[in-house]
Amino acid sequence: MGQPIRPAHSRQGEKLLQRLLKGNALLVLMLGLPVFAGIAGTVLPAFGYLPALGGFQFTLAHFEELARQPHMLRSILAGLSAGLITTSAAVAIVATFVAGFAGTRIFARVQHLVSPLLAIPHAAAAFALAFLIAPSGFLLRLISPEMTGFMRPPDWLLPNDPLALSMVAGLITKEVPFLFLVTLAALPQLPVRSSGQLTEALGYGRLCGFLISLWPALYRQIRLPVFAVLVYSLSVVDVAMILGPQLPATLPVRIIEWAADQGLSPRFLASAGALLHLAVVLAAMAIWIVLERLGRSALAVLTYSGRRFPNDAALRIASALAMAACAALIFMGLALLAVWSVAGLWQFPDAVPANLTSRIWLRTLPQIWEPLRMTVALGLSASSLALLCTILLLHRNGSAGRNMKATGYKLLYLPLIVPEISFVFGLQILIVSAGLTPAFPSVMAVHFLFVLPYVLLSLSAPWRELDPRFEKIAAGFGKSASEILLTVRLPLLFRACLTALAVGFSVSVGLYLPTLLIGAGRLTTITTEAVALSSGGDRRVIGVYALIQALLPFLAFLVASLAPQLLFRNRRAMRM
Amino acid sequence: MTRRARRFITAAILLLGVAGPAAATDVSDWNAVSAEARGQTVYFNAWGGSENINAYIRWAGDEMNARYDVTVAHVKLDDTAKAVATVVAEKSAGKNEGGAVDLIWINGENFAAMKRQGLLFGPDWTTKLPNWRYVDHESKPTVLKDFTIATDGLESPWGGAKLVFFYDSARTERSELPDSAVGLLKWAEANPGRFSYPQPPDFIGSSFLKQVLIELVDDKAKLDKPVDDATFEADVAPLFSYLDKLTPLLWRKGKAYPQNYPEMKQKLGDGELDIIFAFNPAEASAAIASGELPDSVRSFVFSGGTLANTHFVAIPYNATAKAGALVFANFLLSPEAQLRKQDAQVWGDPTVLSLAKLPAADRSTFEALDLGVATLRPDQLGPALAEPHPDWMTRIEAEWIRRYGAAN
Numbered sequence: 004m005g006q007p008i009r010p011a012h013s014r015q016g017e018k019l020l021q022r023l024l025k026g027n028a029l030l031v032l033m034l035g036l037p038v039f040a041g042i043a044g045t046v047l048p049a050f051g052y053l054p055a056l057g058g059f060q061f062t063l064a065h066f067e068e069l070a071r072q073p074h075m076l077r078s079i080l081a082g083l084s085a086g087l088i089t090t091s092a093a094v095a096i097v098a099t100f101v102a103g104f105a106g107t108r109i110f111a112r113v114q115h116l117v118s119p120l121l122a123i124p125h126a127a128a129a130f131a132l133a134f135l136i137a138p139s140g141f142l143l144r145l146i147s148p149e150m151t152g153f154m155r156p157p158d159w160l161l162p163n164d165p166l167a168l169s170m171v172a173g174l175i176t177k178e179v180p181f182l183f184l185v186t187l188a189a190l191p192q193l194p195v196r197s198s199g200q201l202t203e204a205l206g207y208g209r210l211c212g213f214l215i216s217l218w219p220a221l222y223r224q225i226r227l228p229v230f231a232v233l234v235y236s237l238s239v240v241d242v243a244m245i246l247g248p249q250l251p252a253t254l255p256v257r258i259i260e261w262a263a264d265q266g267l268s269p270r271f272l273a274s275a276g277a278l279l280h281l282a283v284v285l286a287a288m289a290i291w292i293v294l295e296r297l298g299r300s301a302l303a304v305l306t307y308s309g310r311r312f313p314n315d316a317a318l319r320i321a322s323a324l325a326m327a328a329c330a331a332l333i334f335m336g337l338a339l340l341a342v343w344s345v346a347g348l349w350q351f352p353d354a355v356p357a358n359l360t361s362r363i364w365l366r367t368l369p370q371i372w373e374p375l376r377m378t379v380a381l382g383l384s385a386s387s388l389a390l391l392c393t394i395l396l397l398h399r400n401g402s403a404g405r406n407m408k409a410t411g412y413k414l415l416y417l418p419l420i421v422p423e424i425s426f427v428f429g430l431q432i433l434i435v436s437a438g439l440t441p442a443f444p445s446v447m448a449v450h451f452l453f454v455l456p457y458v459l460l461s462l463s464a465p466w467r468e469l470d471p472r473f474e475k476i477a478a479g480f481g482k483s484a485s486e487i488l489l490t491v492r493l494p495l496l497f498r499a500c501l502t503a504l505a506v507g508f509s510v511s512v513g514l515y516l517p518t519l520l521i522g523a524g525r526l527t528t529i530t531t532e533a534v535a536l537s538s539g540g541d542r543r544v545i546g547v548y549a550l551i552q553a554l555l556p557f558l559a560f561l562v563a564s565l566a567p568q569l570l571f572r573n574r575r576a577m578r579m
Numbered sequence: 580m581t582r583r584a585r586r587f588i589t590a591a592i593l594l595l596g597v598a599g600p601a602a603a604t605d606v607s608d609w610n611a612v613s614a615e616a617r618g619q620t621v622y623f624n625a626w627g628g629s630e631n632i633n634a635y636i637r638w639a640g641d642e643m644n645a646r647y648d649v650t651v652a653h654v655k656l657d658d659t660a661k662a663v664a665t666v667v668a669e670k671s672a673g674k675n676e677g678g679a680v681d682l683i684w685i686n687g688e689n690f691a692a693m694k695r696q697g698l699l700f701g702p703d704w705t706t707k708l709p710n711w712r713y714v715d716h717e718s719k720p721t722v723l724k725d726f727t728i729a730t731d732g733l734e735s736p737w738g739g740a741k742l743v744f745f746y747d748s749a750r751t752e753r754s755e756l757p758d759s760a761v762g763l764l765k766w767a768e769a770n771p772g773r774f775s776y777p778q779p780p781d782f783i784g785s786s787f788l789k790q791v792l793i794e795l796v797d798d799k800a801k802l803d804k805p806v807d808d809a810t811f812e813a814d815v816a817p818l819f820s821y822l823d824k825l826t827p828l829l830w831r832k833g834k835a836y837p838q839n840y841p842e843m844k845q846k847l848g849d850g851e852l853d854i855i856f857a858f859n860p861a862e863a864s865a866a867i868a869s870g871e872l873p874d875s876v877r878s879f880v881f882s883g884g885t886l887a888n889t890h891f892v893a894i895p896y897n898a899t900a901k902a903g904a905l906v907f908a909n910f911l912l913s914p915e916a917q918l919r920k921q922d923a924q925v926w927g928d929p930t931v932l933s934l935a936k937l938p939a940a941d942r943s944t945f946e947a948l949d950l951g952v953a954t955l956r957p958d959q960l961g962p963a964l965a966e967p968h969p970d971w972m973t974r975i976e977a978e979w980i981r982r983y984g985a986a987n
Contacts, residue, residue, distance in 0.1 A: 055672040074985035139849035155850040158772040160831050165986045249778060249835055250986040263661040270668070347870045351850045360870065366630075370637060435668060440679060523679065524654050524661065525622065535627060535655055540841065541871060544630050 030396060034417050037430060037452055042281075042421065044429025044436075048274035055436035058271060065275040068268070074251040079283055082253035085167040085174070086237035086287055091294070092171070093178040094229060096325045101186055101221075102213035103319035105195050113323070114187065116330045120180040122505075122556035123333060124513030126534050129173045129245040130549040131336020133162050134343065134542070136169060139351050141339050147352035156351050162246040170247040174236045176329040182225065182232060183326075188464065189224040193217050208315040215306045219299075231419040233291055237284055238422035241515040241530070245537045254280050255424045262428060262520070273428065281425040337553055344546035363543040371529070371551065378512055378528040378555065380443070385450035386507030389458040390500060396459065397466045398488055415456040423453075423516050431520045441523035449517040454507040461506045465499035497570070501563035509556030529555070604901040606707040612902045613647065619903030620650040623892075624662035625684035627655020628839050631865055635926045638919070643910060649903045654680075658780075659689045666698050666895045678897035682904040686890045687726045687782075688969035690734055693893065700894035700901060703732025708905070710912035711735075715933030721889040722931060726966040727803050734891035735908045738920060739929035740858040741960050742790060742885035745844075745953070749875035751853050759881050760794040764821065766854070767828040773853035775829045777843065778836035780976045783858060788975050790886050792818045793964050802967035806974050815975060819982065826983060834986035848872050858888075860960060861927020864951020868924050878955050884962030889931060914941040923951035 047053055051062035069075070104110040120128075135141050139156040147153040162169035195217065202212025222229075243253045251257065258280065261273035343349070344363060346356035418426075427449065434445055473495065477487045493500065515530050522531075533548035606612060621643075627633055633653065640651030656662060662683045669678050685693070693699050705711060714736060716722045722736045723729065746756060757763040767774050777784035795817035796802060801810075826833035830852055837843045843855040844866055859865075866872040892911065894904045910916055914937055917930040927950075934942050950956065 057671045073981050077985050139846075139851055158831060158851075160834055163835050165834060248986075249838070251984055263658060264664060269664075348848075348873060350848060350873065362870075366634065370633065435672060438672060438674060440677075523665065524656065525652075525679065527655065532655070535657055540628065541630055541869075542845065 029392075029399070030414055033392065034414060034452065034455065037449070038417055038421050038426050040433060041426030041429035044431075044433040045274050045277045045281075045425055046429070048271050048432055049278040051271060053271070053274075053432065053436065055438075065268075065271040066279075068272055069275045069279060072257075072272075075254075078251045078254045078257055079279075081165070081167050081248055081251075082237055082243075082255065083283060083287055085171050085247075085253070086233055087290060087294075089171050089174040089178060089236040090229065090233040090291065092175050093182050093232060096175070096179050096322060096329075097182045097186055098214075098218065099210060099318060099322035100183070100326050101190070102210045102218070103315070103322055105190065105213070106199065109323065113326050113330075114183075117180045117183050117326065119557065119560070120177070120330055120333055121184055122509040122560060123177075123337070123553045124509070124530060124556070125173075125177050125239070126241045126245065126513070126515060126530055126537075127340075127549040127553040128177050128333050128336070129242045130533070130537070130545055131333055131340055132169070132173045132176065133245055134339050134546075135332065135336050136161055136172075141335075141354075144352050144354050153352060163249050165248045165250065167248050167253070170243055170253075173242050173246045174239065176332055177242075178232045178236065179326065179329045182228060185225050185228040186221065189221055192224070193220055206311050206313060208312040210315040210318060211305070211310070211312040214302065219302070227413060227416045227420070230288065230291070231416055233287055234284055234420050234422055237287055238280065238424050240424065241534045241537075244534060254283065255422075258424055258428070259516075259519075262431075270432070274432070277425045277428045280422055284422045284425075337550070340546040340549050340553075342546075343542045344550055346543060346546075363541075363547060367544055367547045371532075371547070374527045374529050374532050375551065377526055378530070381447055381450050381518070381526075381528060382508040382511035382555070382559075384447050385454045385511045386458060386504050388447075388451050389455040389507050390462070390504050392455060393459045393462050393503065394488075394493070394500075397463060398484075415459055417456075418452050419456060427517050427520050431523075434521065441521060441525050443526065446518060446522045446526050449521045450511045450514055453514055453517065454510050457510045458503045458507040462496075462499055462503040465496055469495060498563070498567040501566055502560075505556070505559040505563040508559040512552065512555045604905065606704040606905060609707075609709055612905050615902035616900070616906040617648045619900035620652055621681045621900045621903040621907050622652050622654050622679060623682045623684070623904075623907065624654045624656055624659070624665075624680050626657070626659060627653065628657060629841050631869065631926050632928075635920060638925075639907075639911065639916060642916075643907055647906050647910070649900075649906055651907060659683065659685055659782075663689050663693055663698070666693070666897065667696070669897055670696075670698060675897050677899050678895055679899075680895050681898040681900045682907060683893050683895065684737070684890065685734060685893050686888060687966065688972050690725050690730075690891065690893065691728045691969040693895075694728065694731075694733060698896055699733045700896050700898060700904075701731070701733050704894070704905065705730070705732045705735040705908070707732075708735060708909040708912060710909050710914075713914060713932045713936045714912065715931060715936070717933070719889065719931065721887065721963075721965070725889065725891065726972075727968045730891070734893035735912065736889050736931040737892050737911055738890050739887070739931055740890055741860055741880075741887045741929070741963065742786060742856055742858060743860045743862070743878050743880055743955065743960070744854055744856045745847060745863045745876055745878055746854050747847060747850075747873065747875055748877045749873065750850070753877075753879075756854070756879055757881075759883055760791045760821065762881075763854070764825055764828075767825060770853060771828045772830055772832070773851075775831070775833075775837055775843065775846075775852060776856075777839045779979045781839050783840045783856070784836070785972050785976050785979075786858065786886055787856065788818065788822075788979060789967055789972060790964070791821055792971070792975065793886070793967065794883065795821060802971060803965075805968050805970040811974065815978065818975065819978070822979075822983070833983065844871060847876065858886075859926075859928055861921075861923040861929075861951055861954045863953035864923035865925075865927045867953055868951065874952060876953050878953055880955065880959075880961040882961060884964045886966065887963035888966045914938075914945075918944055918948070921945070921948060923949065923954060927951065927954065929957075 048058060049065060051058045051060060051065060133140070138159045138161060143151065143153065143156065198216040199212065202216050238255050240255050240259055243256050247253055247256065254276065258273050258276040261269040261276060342356065345359050345361060347358035347360045349356035430449065434441070439445065469492065473491050474487050477491045482490070513530060515534055518526060518528050518531050529548060529552045533545065533552055536545050536548060604612060604615065623636065625636060633655065636651070636653045640653065643649045643651050662680050665680050666678060714722060719739065725734065755766065757766040763774065776787040779785045779788060792815065793799065793802065796814060801807070801814060830846070837846060840855070840857045843852055844862065846852040847855045848871055860878065863872060863876045863878055867874050867876060892908050894901055898904055914932060917932050918941070920926050920928045921930050930945070934945055937945065
């Protein structure tokens with residue numbers, strides 16, 4: 004041996020470093036670090052320690068103060084039940100629909116109808132729903148006074164009802180499309196047709212057959228997204244402000260209010276609240292796990308009972324109707340927003356406005372320019388950066404790309420499973436403590452955090468599925484790995500990259516809390532403007548903002564589907 | 580250097596968080612102030628919940644840009660306390676220069692809090708503004724005393740406010756309208772579900788509580804001083820027994836409240852509410868002009884008087900663009916800006932200037948201003964009730980939330 008022997012631990016260290024640089028570790032750094040730093044930024048002030056704001060010693064005083072806040076239990080329980088009901092309803096609707104219709108023509112149709120719903124920002128969907136269901140809303144105007152006799156809106160507590168039912172409805176319409184698309188991605192890996200034929204031959208109804216043969220395997224695959232839905236609906240702020248209860252508001256909304264209060268002690272209080280919210284989310288997860296166990300036992304009982312439930316037509320139709328209702332409510336609401344944005348005086352119970360005017364658009368457009376520019380700049384930069392990182396990650400993982408599924412895949416959900424209020428708030432405190440002024444780069448970085456998982460998720464499937472022979476041929480010509488990436492793989496995946504970019508863009512457009520907290524109100528986007536207008540803003544102006552908010556993702560997807568057509572005019576196979 | 584390049588450099592400096600130390604701004608040398616203001620960006624932190632006000636601020640910003648090369652960025656708040664919180668946080672973080680807030684739309688307890696904690700730019704700069712000479716500080720006592728707290732030139736008056744009620748004459752008879760808080764309770768008994776107020780701690784909602792408190796408290800002199808803990812319970816007992824009776828008669832039986840006064844305006848238009856109120860006497864006329872309310876809406880006040888105050892702009896002690904903020908505050912006081920503000924087609928907010936002090940041409944344009952069909956003339960607005968000490972507002976808000984903060 005000519006070389007000196009290096010100590011073993013150093014060789015191990017080198018290996019570790021190499022492994023760290025490869026793929027997943029990079030992901031850990033990018034997604035994990037900010038999340039855990041943010042949680043630390045919440046935990047320390049919750050226990051009183053934040054030198055920058057004059058807190059030097061650890062104390063439980065802020066939790067005592069939290070406990071003294073009026074009506075805390077109500078706030079927590081309302082949010083907790085809303086989250087659990089939303090999640091169970093969304094899972095039930097998607098499960099029965101997939102069970103009842105997988106492989107049929109209706110299934111394909113609904114698929115096209117539901118996909119665009121995912122791109123519509125939560126706030127826009129909430130506005131759409133609010134304009135429909137309020138006592139002075141469109142649905143009642145449509146049938147009044149002819150069928151109801153109402154000349155004036157009835158005194159019904161909708162939306163903002165204390166039981167949070169309207170908030171649950173608003174969340175369901177947005178979470179059903181999400182779960183549905185996640186389920187669609189998981190379905191091809193299951194023997195849908197053969198097991199369907201088998202259970203049918205044994206005399207099972209479609210629902211029951213699907214439930215006992217395929218559901219357990221399917222649920223395992225969509226379990227993380229289901230938890231993401233649970234956490235999201237527990238922690239949501241914008242939808243809760245538009246549709247949720249106000250007397251008292253849910254915990255996340257109250258945390259935001261404390262964080263904005265004058266004086267310093269409310270900031271410590273808000274940190275303690277954010278930590279409490281983390282505990283509530285953990286409790287909700289525990290409850291959900293118990294519900295999962297109960298469901299599993301019930302399914303086992305059903306399986307061994309041998310009951311076949313062959314007549315399930317009513318339930319299947321109900322699930323199809325529920326799916327369609329989600330889409331119909333949102334699209335009708337959006338159309339209504341468009342009408343409001345050009346309405347003149349429009350009094351109850353008129354079903355149409357007395358006159359139309361472009362005045363609101365003309366007055367609002369010049370003001371909308373600045374937030375619009377900010378929204379597009381944030382969306383494009385965050386999603387481009389995310390796309391770049393995604394390509395880097397997928398490329399580095401190379402042939403090991405399949406491993407992404409195992410560890411990396413789970414990690415992706417980290418920013419989605421930790422409640423955003425609990426760590427984004429901490430990040431804000433860290434930024435303030437560091438003496439930084441809220442500015443574009445920090446807001447963009449936080450957007451990136453939420454955009455990356457979605458971009459990675461939407462690009463990783465096409466990346467894996469690309470026929471490996473293209474690259475093998477290129478390698479045979481002696482091309483290097485990066486040459487192959489640039490000249491073969493990326494052009495072939497151009498459309499998929501654009502779609503991932505559009506997905507990332509629409510996620511960024513919809514982000515409310517991170518923009519509000521990290522931007523400290525200085526960086527206004529269409530979403531923050533729209534939510535700021537939500538209570539009391541002129542419906543016409545809200546209509547303009549919500550419409551633009553919903554249009555942006557739509558335009559992004561349009562570009563993503565048109566650009567390849569134009570670019571590859573002379574390559575028939577790549578035009579689709 | 581082009582303006583764009585300069586702005587880029589400013590942005591870069593802000594981004595790095597290393598704004599250089601600003602020289603002390605001397606207000607008495609106005610030429611120096613205007614020169615220093617050139618190229619600055621003023622972050623104006625102002626409530627952003629009303630479209631016509633936002634449009635007015637945008638107009639003022641455009642004028643500032645064209646005339647003084649000052650950029651105005653409106654940071655739209657849903658509660659002024661947020662801007663106060665920002666300055667408080669900056670102070671305790673030791674950020675005594677280069678703060679994020681340059682100018683705040685403020686009055687009442689927020690001003691009191693900032694003044695008490697020494698968070699305001701001073702000493703007296705407002706009386707040194709060139710346009711101060713037009714301000715009516717003789718017959719408008721609230722220009723110098725904000726909620727009983729002396730302004731000491733730390734905030735510059737921007738507009739007047741008077742609590743005014745609105746109703747739709749197509750639905751409600753003029754003769755049925757209440758003339759006092761007690762009358763309002765009787766009216767609500769006859770018309771359940773048709774009255775409400777914005778959910779405290781909304782500013783206008785808390786103002787309604789103060790209106791009732793002033794009318795019902797046994798000794799009004801108590802309200803000029805901070806709350807006396809020993810007698811607080813007894814002092815507010817009439818207010819809360821009133822509210823206990825009123826709450827079940829409110830819109831949604833008091834299980835939900837409008838979130839601010841523009842929402843009440845919407846609900847008057849929808850027919851959900853029959854009596855609403857605002858702090859701007861021209862609110863209804865402006866809403867009729869914009870098609871939000873039918874032209875049958877009219878105004879009324881209580882003959883015993885309603886709450887009146889002045890709203891101001893103030894500069895935090897650590898503001899980055901003090902000179903720009905001063906020039907903007909001065910512009911907001913100009914006869915031209917005040918005239919446009921009072922126009923019901925634009926905003927309709929009453930001026931703080933004295934017509935007698937204005938040049939003849941400006942005075943006649945003010946006098947010729949069409950107040951709008953639903954606006955009461957100044958002599959019809961009734962007596963002005965002074966705001967209680969800010970302490971009262973904080974205390975009754977907390978008490979309200981404790982009692983009514985959870986619907987049953």
